[in-house]
Amino acid sequence: MRISEKDAGRAAAVLLAGVAGFQLALAAGAPWGVVAYGGGHAGVLPDDLRTTSAAMVPVYGALAAVAAGAGGARLRRVVLRGTTALLTVGCAVNLASPSLPERLVWVPVTAAAAVLTWRAVAPGATRPAAVPAG
Template sequence: MTRRPLQPPARQRPAALAAGLLAIVGAFQAALALGAPWGEAAYGGAHRGVLPPRYRAASAVASAVYGALTLITLGRGPGATARRRILSGGSALMLLGTVMNLASRSRLERTIWTPVAGTLALTLLRLARGVPTGGRRG
């Protein structure tokens, strides 16, 4: 028995790219929340080593949001209208993240996260524009 792909073949690559990058960022945020000493690569690089508790809490929330967005990117979850809006909003936030990472004082953050956020901004926008209309799930 052959399973149907979650999305048409032309949309699988952008969705896979976005989902992979979102999963990486989500895992990074989860690691920060759990105490990984990578503070220099996040939140402007102001905290070397383990982040303070409030930043760790923010990373825990961010990790959950990235996880949910990963699933939505893969076609799971809400109907088409909500999915299109969520992906568009995610794209806008990633564009803001691109600018913020580019302006970061942390060279590590600029180097790693600027291209990731920029790629996600473009890919999520492309996916949002391709969501079928008419209220169908997908």
């Protein structure tokens, strides 16, 4: 099964918006520390990590908007390529987390988001156009 660039972008946007919502909940004091930042803080995160989560909300929101189609083709291509790279690194970092709940939640999410943002880049942006023979 092959997913279109547009559908991949929409699906990536949903995942990225979900991450933004999770970060917002952490910043607001949700007791989900066991699935964030290495799982070292059961319950509510300390203030410095809550501030970090709050700062990430607009970042993930903007990435979701670009994945959904906001911005021009060049901006979208550059942002989604960078997002793919960062999500791939994030997947590896989550895989190395000492927190099993964090690994169970975030490895699949970051892996899926990385694949979807990669797929959402227009085909012409990832391979050269065919040159007619003759």
